Amino acid sequence: MQTNSRRFRAILVSLLFFSLSLNMGSGLAEIEEGEVVVGPEIKIFDMVIGDTWVYDTELDVASLIDPTDETWFGTVIEYPLSGQTTRTVSGIETLEFKSQNYSVYKIEMEGNYVGVGTFPAPVLGLITGTMLVEYSATHWIRVSDHAKLREVTDVHIDLEHIAGVELLLDTIITREFDSDAEFYDFPTLWNESWTQTYIQNESWDGDAGYFSPPGNEKLKERAYKYNNYTSPPITWSGCENSSYVQQTNSESEVTEYKWYCPSIRGTVVEWVDDIILGVPAYLELISFTPGDIPTAQLELNFDPSLELNNVTLNAPIIFNVTISLENGSSLENEIVRINYLGKYTNWTLNETNSVMVNISSNVSKDSTTTLYDWASHGIVVELKGHDIFTTFTITLNSSSIAEGIALRSESLELMDGWVDGSFEFIAIFGEQTRW
Amino acid sequence: MKKLTISISLLFILLLIPTNVSSEEDFSVGVPDYLVDDFFEYSGYTNTIVNDFKNTLNNEENNAEISIIENNDLRINIASIEECELMDYSGLCQRGKTSHFVNLSLSWEFNTTNYFNDQMYVIITTNEESLVPESESPWSWTKRSVVITSIFKTKNGDEHNVERRIVNEFTTHTTSTRPATISVGDKWFLIEEKELIEETAFRENNGLWEKTKSNSTITTQRIFSADSYDLLNNNLGIVPVISVIEGDMNSGNYSIAQLDELGFVRKVESFENNENTFTSELQDYRYLRTPDPSAKQSAHTGAICFGIFMITGILFVSTVFVNEYRKQKTNQVQLNNTQLNNTNEFEDLENKLKLLKEKRGHEKSKESELKTKLRAFYLKHNPAKLEYLNEIIKQMEENSFGNSEDHIKILNSQLTSKYGVDLDGNKTEQIKESIELPDSSKRFKEFMESIMDD
Known part of the structure; x- marks a missing residue:
């Protein structure tokens, strides 16, 4: 009897562990109550060519299905599609984007996902099968601020059922953005929030199968905040605490989050609301293989009077670049390329392998409005012809920010007086015209 | 001959003079039976908004000059007939969608504000969706969203915007004594209990909406009386209508809705302290159940016109015929070949149409x-x-x-x-x-x- 009871308990415990293991990606990251740990500033970081991350991935296909839509009556996708996604920095290159030139990381993604689903089939009623998704994508990420400029995805979906295999989709999807889609607003300060608006253009090339390409332009209004520095949902050495940056739409619904950890030059956990085809995806890191770090030292020296976080408009940015190779060989007359605001300028190294760079901060605003700063821009310093580069960020401030704040407040008050008053007419109009 | 001509002319003129619709021409108004793709466009809403905005600014001693840059009349579309559940009602519902848009320019005297060029644009967008049961039910649902966006630049040309949004969602239970068809002399009332969820929100530069939500229940009683038969004359023609008064005219606070024979509103006017505060009139519409969709004028107006045409036609033909008879007693009227051919063609067409109908x-x-x-x-x-x-x-x-x-x-x-x-x-x-x-x-x-x- 006692043995049976132990067995029963063992089974119960096993079941409990099993159910816990199934629970991966079941919800959003939550901020634990208690003492808030103040997180560090998230500075722009350099990825290394060859850096490879592998993530356990779940695709929440069921969330796409509207149960009230008669096209999908009877559809059951009980569990998310699961598989692995591999992400690799394959190189850096120059990309022309909106008539500007940028240094970008070329990041390759590969993934295979599987899941069971039941779908309505005409005449027969319902059919159950296994969905097989092959996913490969290339993302071009700007080196200066990690903004995504373009992504091209090749996606192939089959439904394997009792009688064979049905192709559901086989297409190449290209996404471009009218302005950069920047996730982090480097340097990301603790408790900072910022917003961004851009238009996503999507084009399909191939067999759309059972899917319909979306409309040409999708307006994305996004808001971000960084106010959580705690343990991510998985344990990873060196990432015991990570920076949780959350993206929401303008209605405050979470659309994306990332647990960023500097020691792996990337994220330990991610959730995106539209990895492709509008499918939400949850990714947990299972492996990180660093690329080969260049042996060259790239050193930047700034004038002590220059405050990188408080640069005035059209101010000179002066700094000295020194590059030293491990073997000590000379780089005299080699070219250092500076990539700033979509333009390259060339600077020639002297006999000490250094050069004094002098560029203007300009007045260009960025697409991530914090309401309280003008812009933050990354500056990329590259040894031309080599994969040796680094990046730093300046934040521009302007006296007109205060003016903007004041006018926005004034304008809101003007609307308040109207809306709260006799604007009631709008509310009763509908009732007057319909009987 | 002269006497005859004068008599005919007088008769003709008398027939053309518009008369009040007499009690013999009474009609009753049923409930409109809308179909998907029916639409109704009303004027007047933009003016109400602009005047209201002007008054608000005047009260605040703000001397902005307001002009309309762009404007879409208020349009109500019957979007779909669909399955719906409204409280204890489950069945088919009619989904209506209403929209309106106006873009205003506000300008102030030179250098009197901090706005670039002393100018601001205000865009007001109104959208409403409603569900009304197709079968008898006291429930209905409405969600209305009004967004006011103001766009301006700071002195250095940096563009900013702020937005105000009001979203009202009503679930309404209506108890009504309205007769199935309305005739002059009818009086009725309705009691509406509305569960209102109101959300007001604002945001700056396309950022996060800062929202405030509230719930309330509103009960209203509305009293109606079908007052008179009238003829409404506008760009859609002369239409017989029943004027229905809501409220008490003696109090000076009331509104008048003019319903046509098909049951939808042709014109609405509101009065406060006997002053007209709001006028809206139907400008264009498509009502697929109109008895003759090719002619939007009512059957009643058609009948009047047909009567006039018939009488004057008979008189004219008679006069001409008598004169001609006098002049050419022996001439006979003959149908020529063309007319015969035309008749045959018509018969052919008739037959084809018949065949087509049968085939369909x-x-x-x-x-x-x-x-x-x-x-x-x-x-x-x-x-x-x-x-x-x-x-x-x-x-x-x-x-x-x-x-x-x-x-x-x-x-x-x-x-x-x-x-x-x-x-x-x-x-x-x-x-x-x-x-x-x-x-x-x-x-x-x-x-x-x-x-x-x-």
Whole structure:
């Protein structure tokens, strides 16, 4: 009897562990109550060519299905599609984007996902099968601020059922953005929030199968905040605490989050609301293989009077670049390329392998409005012809920010007086015209 | 002859003088029966908004000059008839969508503000959705959103915007004594209990909406009386209407809605302290149940016009005929060949139209026959699939499947394989596919067959 009871308990415990293991990606990251740990500033970081991350991935296909839509009556996708996604920095290159030139990381993604689903089939009623998704994508990420400029995805979906295999989709999807889609607003300060608006253009090339390409332009209004520095949902050495940056739409619904950890030059956990085809995806890191770090030292020296976080408009940015190779060989007359605001300028190294760079901060605003700063821009310093580069960020401030704040407040008050008053007419109009 | 001409002219003039609609011309107004794609466009809303905004600014001693840059009249569309659940009602509902848009420019005297060029743009967008049960039910639902966006630049040309949004969601229970049809002299009241969820929000530069939500219940009583028959004359023609007054005219606070014979509102006016505060008039519409859709004028107006035409026509023909008879007593009126040919052509057209109607009727009955057969089939052999019958038929139509005898043969073949019996109850015969399906349905058919074969 006692043995049976132990067995029963063992089974119960096993079941409990099993159910816990199934629970991966079941919800959003939550901020634990208690003492808030103040997180560090998230500075722009350099990825290394060859850096490879592998993530356990779940695709929440069921969330796409509207149960009230008669096209999908009877559809059951009980569990998310699961598989692995591999992400690799394959190189850096120059990309022309909106008539500007940028240094970008070329990041390759590969993934295979599987899941069971039941779908309505005409005449027969319902059919159950296994969905097989092959996913490969290339993302071009700007080196200066990690903004995504373009992504091209090749996606192939089959439904394997009792009688064979049905192709559901086989297409190449290209996404471009009218302005950069920047996730982090480097340097990301603790408790900072910022917003961004851009238009996503999507084009399909191939067999759309059972899917319909979306409309040409999708307006994305996004808001971000960084106010959580705690343990991510998985344990990873060196990432015991990570920076949780959350993206929401303008209605405050979470659309994306990332647990960023500097020691792996990337994220330990991610959730995106539209990895492709509008499918939400949850990714947990299972492996990180660093690329080969260049042996060259790239050193930047700034004038002590220059405050990188408080640069005035059209101010000179002066700094000295020194590059030293491990073997000590000379780089005299080699070219250092500076990539700033979509333009390259060339600077020639002297006999000490250094050069004094002098560029203007300009007045260009960025697409991530914090309401309280003008812009933050990354500056990329590259040894031309080599994969040796680094990046730093300046934040521009302007006296007109205060003016903007004041006018926005004034304008809101003007609307308040109207809306709260006799604007009631709008509310009763509908009732007057319909009987 | 002169006397006769004068008499005819007088009669003609008398006939043309508009008269009040007398009690002999009474009519009653039912409830409009809207169909999907019906729409109604009303003027007046933009003016109300602009005047209201002007008054608000004047009260605040703000001397902005307001001009309309762009404007869409308020438009109500019947978007769909769909299944819905409203409190204890479950059944078909009519979804209406209302929209309005106006873009205003506000400008101030030179250098009196901090706005660039002393200018601001204000865009007001109103959208409303409503669900009204198709069968009798006291419930209805409305969600209305008004967004006011102001756009301006700082002195250095940096563009900013702020937005205000008000979203009201009502679930309304109406108790009404309104008669099924309204005639002058009718009085009725309605009590509306509205559960209101109100959300006001604002945001700066397309950022996060800062929201405030509140719930409340509002009960209102509205009293109506059908006051008079009138003729409404506007760009849609002369239309007989019943004027319905809401409220008490003696109090000075009331509104008048003018309903046409089909039951929808042609004009609304509101008064406060006997001053007109709001006027809105129907400018354009499509009401698919209009008795004669090609002529938007009412049957009543048509009858008046037809009467005038007939009487004057008879008088004119009589006069001419009498004169001509006097002059040419011996002349005979003959139909020429062209007229005869025309008559034949009309007959041909009539016949063609008849044939076309018959053909359409036949096609329709054939389509519904397939559905009926499939329903009976599933009822007998697989009742669980009845739930998907409409979807199956829809898919078949979309894939051009089931349009021909050959398609029916294939369907029968597949059903026989699967259930051992076809649509007509034949049990053993296996019908071999002998035709090429259209490309559009090939894939779909192959997919089905691959499953059937297994």
